[in-house]
Amino acid sequence: AxxxxxxDAILQQAKQLRDQALVDDTAYTLLRDLTTQVGPRLAGTEAxxxxxxxxxxxxxxxxxxRDQIRIERFELDGWVRGEEWARVxxxxxxxxxxxxxGDSGSTGPIPVEAEVVLFESIEDVExxxxxxxxxxxxxxxxxxxxxxxxxxxxxxxxxxFDGPGIAASKGAKAIMIRSVGTQSHRMAHTGSxxxxxxxxxxxxxxxxQPDADQLERMAADGETIQVAIKATPRFVGKTRSAxxxxxxxxxxxxxxxxxxxGHLDSxxxxxxxxxxxxxxxxxxxxxxLIRRSGLQPRRSxxxxxxxxxxxxxxxxxxxxxxxxxxxxxxxxGSESDFxxxxxxxxxxxxxxxxxxxxxxxxxxxxxxxxxxxARDYTGSSGPDLSPLNDLGLPSFRLLQDGTxxxxxxxxxxxxxxxxxxxxxxxxxxxxxxxxWIAANTDVNFRAQDPAE
Amino acid sequence: AxxxxxxDAILQQAKQLRDQALVDDTAYTLLRDLTTQVGPRLAGTEAxxxxxxxxxxxxxxxxxxRDQIRIERFELDGWVRGEEWARVxxxxxxxxxxxxxGDSGSTGPIPVEAEVVLFESIEDVExxxxxxxxxxxxxxxxxxxxxxxxxxxxxxxxxxFDGPGIAASKGAKAIMIRSVGTQSHRMAHTGSxxxxxxxxxxxxxxxxQPDADQLERMAADGETIQVAIKATPRFVGKTRSAxxxxxxxxxxxxxxxxxxxGHLDSxxxxxxxxxxxxxxxxxxxxxxLIRRSGLQPRRSxxxxxxxxxxxxxxxxxxxxxxxxxxxxxxxxGSESDFxxxxxxxxxxxxxxxxxxxxxxxxxxxxxxxxxxxARDYTGSSGPDLSPLNDLGLPSFRLLQDGTxxxxxxxxxxxxxxxxxxxxxxxxxxxxxxxxWIAANTDVNFRAQDPAE
Ligand SMILES: [Zn+2]
Ligand SMILES: [Zn+2]
Ligand SMILES: [Zn+2]
Ligand SMILES: [Zn+2]
Numbered sequence: 001a002x003x004x005x006x007x008d009a010i011l012q013q014a015k016q017l018r019d020q021a022l023v024d025d026t027a028y029t030l031l032r033d034l035t036t037q038v039g040p041r042l043a044g045t046e047a048x049x050x051x052x053x054x055x056x057x058x059x060x061x062x063x064x065x066r067d068q069i070r071i072e073r074f075e076l077d078g079w080v081r082g083e084e085w086a087r088v089x090x091x092x093x094x095x096x097x098x099x100x101x102g103d104s105g106s107t108g109p110i111p112v113e114a115e116v117v118l119f120e121s122i123e124d125v126e127x128x129x130x131x132x133x134x135x136x137x138x139x140x141x142x143x144x145x146x147x148x149x150x151x152x153x154x155x156x157x158x159x160x161f162d163g164p165g166i167a168a169s170k171g172a173k174a175i176m177i178r179s180v181g182t183q184s185h186r187m188a189h190t191g192s193x194x195x196x197x198x199x200x201x202x203x204x205x206x207x208x209q210p211d212a213d214q215l216e217r218m219a220a221d222g223e224t225i226q227v228a229i230k231a232t233p234r235f236v237g238k239t240r241s242a243x244x245x246x247x248x249x250x251x252x253x254x255x256x257x258x259x260x261x262g263h264l265d266s267x268x269x270x271x272x273x274x275x276x277x278x279x280x281x282x283x284x285x286x287x288x289l290i291r292r293s294g295l296q297p298r299r300s301x302x303x304x305x306x307x308x309x310x311x312x313x314x315x316x317x318x319x320x321x322x323x324x325x326x327x328x329x330x331x332x333g334s335e336s337d338f339x340x341x342x343x344x345x346x347x348x349x350x351x352x353x354x355x356x357x358x359x360x361x362x363x364x365x366x367x368x369x370x371x372x373x374a375r376d377y378t379g380s381s382g383p384d385l386s387p388l389n390d391l392g393l394p395s396f397r398l399l400q401d402g403t404x405x406x407x408x409x410x411x412x413x414x415x416x417x418x419x420x421x422x423x424x425x426x427x428x429x430x431x432x433x434x435x436w437i438a439a440n441t442d443v444n445f446r447a448q449d450p451a452e
Numbered sequence: 453a454x455x456x457x458x459x460d461a462i463l464q465q466a467k468q469l470r471d472q473a474l475v476d477d478t479a480y481t482l483l484r485d486l487t488t489q490v491g492p493r494l495a496g497t498e499a500x501x502x503x504x505x506x507x508x509x510x511x512x513x514x515x516x517x518r519d520q521i522r523i524e525r526f527e528l529d530g531w532v533r534g535e536e537w538a539r540v541x542x543x544x545x546x547x548x549x550x551x552x553x554g555d556s557g558s559t560g561p562i563p564v565e566a567e568v569v570l571f572e573s574i575e576d577v578e579x580x581x582x583x584x585x586x587x588x589x590x591x592x593x594x595x596x597x598x599x600x601x602x603x604x605x606x607x608x609x610x611x612x613f614d615g616p617g618i619a620a621s622k623g624a625k626a627i628m629i630r631s632v633g634t635q636s637h638r639m640a641h642t643g644s645x646x647x648x649x650x651x652x653x654x655x656x657x658x659x660x661q662p663d664a665d666q667l668e669r670m671a672a673d674g675e676t677i678q679v680a681i682k683a684t685p686r687f688v689g690k691t692r693s694a695x696x697x698x699x700x701x702x703x704x705x706x707x708x709x710x711x712x713x714g715h716l717d718s719x720x721x722x723x724x725x726x727x728x729x730x731x732x733x734x735x736x737x738x739x740x741l742i743r744r745s746g747l748q749p750r751r752s753x754x755x756x757x758x759x760x761x762x763x764x765x766x767x768x769x770x771x772x773x774x775x776x777x778x779x780x781x782x783x784x785g786s787e788s789d790f791x792x793x794x795x796x797x798x799x800x801x802x803x804x805x806x807x808x809x810x811x812x813x814x815x816x817x818x819x820x821x822x823x824x825x826a827r828d829y830t831g832s833s834g835p836d837l838s839p840l841n842d843l844g845l846p847s848f849r850l851l852q853d854g855t856x857x858x859x860x861x862x863x864x865x866x867x868x869x870x871x872x873x874x875x876x877x878x879x880x881x882x883x884x885x886x887x888w889i890a891a892n893t894d895v896n897f898r899a900q901d902p903a904e
Contacts, residue, residue, distance in 0.1 A: 032669065035666075036544065036666060036669045036670060036673070037543075037544045037673070038544065038546075039540075039544060039545075039546030039547075039666075040546060040547070047545075047546075088491075091489075092488060092489045092490065092491060093491075093499075094490075094491030094492060094499075094723070095491075095492070097864060184869050184870070185637050185639070185865050186639060186722070186863070186864035186865045186867065187637070187638060187639075209869070210865070210867040210868070210869050213867075213868070213869050214487075214488060214491075214723070214867070214868075217484065217488045217868075218488060221488070221489070270638070271546070271666070411638070412549060412638035413637050413638045413662070415638065415662040415665075415666070416662070416665070416666075416669075417636050417661070417662050417665050418636070
């Protein structure tokens with residue numbers, strides 16, 4: 001008889017790992033320590049380097065051998081925040097709460113002061129003729145709402161990703177956008193922006209939601225709005241980041257890899273608790289739980305603390321490049337990088353032969369509120385795994401509830417006090433089940449279904 | 453037969469005013485305009501002066517005559533915020549979110565860097581010997597919780613009011629306190645502090661709650677904490693503020709005054725929506741509703757927009773002084789200065805003869821969720837009326853639900869988007885009922901009960 005896709009002994013072990021995870025605070029302690037002892041850790045800075053040192057120390061304290069931990073360095077173009085403020089000078093003089101987007105240009109030492117032209121969407125800016133914004137500051141609003149799966153970020157994020165480049169191409173001196181976030185506190189939301197090839201970066205700022213409201217109320221009064229901006233971020237030339245990798249070596253299928261992890265870098269405004277200290281803590285605790293169990297997986301389990309995710313998936317790209325020769329040995333993966341909310345669904349686009357494996361995971365996870373996937377998942381296995389998805393890694397992800405994620409994400413409010421320890425434990429349990437089952441089956445997740 | 457304490461016709465009119473208030477957005481519009489068109493309005497600054505000009509304009513637009521509006525100026529010692537930041541330099545280098553308390557001293561251009569000594573309460577600092585904090589930065593925590601009536605602020609506010617003076621008297625170079633607030637966002641809470649006679653002000657900063665947590669976690673790791681602080685607020689010498697006064701003249705009892713209002717100044721971090729734009733808007737709309745009704749009250753109804761409340765009740769003291777000769781003509785009053793939450797109770801310490809008057813108010817307000825008072829109220833009629841209470845004005849106040857007030861109060865988050873228009877209308881209705889009934893009764897609220 002053929003072996004079951006997931007033998008009973010493996011299910012029993014997975015169940016034990018799950019139940020241990022539910023009463024274990026390793027992830028919470030890791031997250032407390034990372035956010036407290038390192039704090040903000042912007043890609044390419046000495047703070048991100050301190051975070052890597054912290055990772056090495058933390059993994060050793062858990063019990064990993066130092067020589068199991070590999071550091072794979074890569075270079076990037078560094079960018080750091082400077083001074084930043086904005087002030088309405090007419091008609092109603094008052095300060096605005098702003099923050100520079102990643103890779104924003106600088107005003108230089110002399111503030112820029114200009115008339116603000118308001119747009120309801122980035123499409124309205126795109127429709128302008130060339131030079132239409134010459135000498136002006138563009139302001140772009142939008143109406144991002146909350147979604148459980150984060151799809152609103154994918155849709156409305158365009159205002160941040162592409163808006164500054166579009167406004168610059170129309171001649172704008174600077175751009176301010178309504179924060180791509182879902183809270184109404186006086187905090188602006190940073191994040192990277194993209195400049196078209198050859199475009200000189202202009203100052204690109206996000207306004208907090210209340211400040212965006214304020215600007216729009218002023219406009220509703222029919223007055224011409226004049227704003228002074230100062231922002232002095234700097235491109236600091238070549239800096240370094242790295243990916244940190246640790247493997248639990250597999251037995252008879254040890255050349256096959258089940259990959260997980262999170263990204264170690266964070267934006268500089270908060271302490272990177274939900275983005276992505278939580279992912280680091282959850283996946284590290286899950287892998288450590290398996291290590292501590294003394295059980296050896298059949299496939300190797302790989303934990304990665306990616307570097308420089310926030311500034312363009314640079315660690316992800318470096319990983320794909322450095323591991324080009326073993327990409328087809330990556331069987332399955334899931335990165336945790338959507339906050340610290342509970343896992344509620346499994347997204348999977350796998351061959352039919354893998355159905356019983358996912359069913360086995362769901363059977364153990366349903367009691368934790370993880371439901372049945374529709375199995376037509378089209379997302380990635382996580383941002384840092386997306387280059388591998390593009391190269392053949394099948395799509396699979398433990399999907400977290402992100403309804404409130406954009407209340408915190410990329411703001412000063414991304415701090416440890418926002419973490420629910422119970423939700424964190426549930427995540428660790430889900431990852432332990434996923435990793436143990438995926439690493440102990442003969443099912444080939446990369447197999448193609450026969451053409452129908 | 454003696455006239456009823458509140459004649460039926462008056463009750464009917466009060467009911468009509470109430471019902472009109474519940475469908476009228478005058479207060480909401482006033483508050484929108486004040487917070488948008490003026491924004492922050494720190495006592496004694498040109499922004500507070502612009503707010504007064506706004507008040508005059510807004511009252512005229514409502515229909516008050518310019519010559520009904522009196523401006524009573526007074527002087528104060530001005531203080532303005534400068535640059536301000538703090539940064540942990542050891543053991544875990546990272547920025548902290550801070551703000552200077554009102555009347556904080558300055559570090560000067562060179563940041564102060566020193567070891568932080570942590571205390572759980574201001575009483576622990578008070579217990580130190582003289583000089584015990586020499587060369588150190590004191591940090592004081594506490595555990596202010598939410599209370600519906602704001603009593604936690606009165607109790608825990610001591611950390612802010614007195615803490616800096618106490619720490620300075622023990623030789624501290626600077627003090628940081630956990631914000632006297634109840635939210636967990638990355639915003640620090642300002643507010644005035646008091647220096648003992650002869651004490652040179654030291655830099656006095658509030659930390660946001662997450663930053664206070666962070667500092668306490670570092671201390672729990674057993675490490676000595678070193679912090680660098682820069683804060684450059686300035687005392688700017690004599691500046692001016694003013695109270696704005698407008699009366700609805702009464703008829704046969706026109707020399708008696710029913711007084712209401714709010715304070716026009718705000719802290720500089722937010723736009724003063726709940727503190728105290730709401731009070732200005734609510735009381736102005738209520739008085740305007742009565743003016744628009746065409747009805748003349750028997751007693752005069754006085755609306756005051758006090759100046760410079762935040763920096764030590766300076767407008768309140770100036771009012772008491774300027775009106776010394778008519779203080780005993782102030783029959784009853786209530787200031788609205790506890791946010792924009794619904795009125796839920798009436799606090800009153802009045803002679804027994806006034807019971808039927810309060811009952812009449814409650815009868816009309818109970819449908820709006822305003823309950824029966826215990827009638828042993830020992831609070832004031834509002835901060836700006838407290839000097840008058842000390843001089844014989846009986847205690848009376850429409851008490852608002854302040855459960856969430858300290859989430860916003862004195863922080864950058866005190867902005868218009870936090871306002872619930874329905875709660876604002878309920879407040880206007882309550883004030884209209886109070887004013888109309890109090891102004892149209894023969895009951896002498898200042899009468900002493902006969903000794904028992
Ligand atoms: Zn992330
Ligand atoms: Zn991110
Ligand atoms: Zn106030
Ligand atoms: Zn106040």
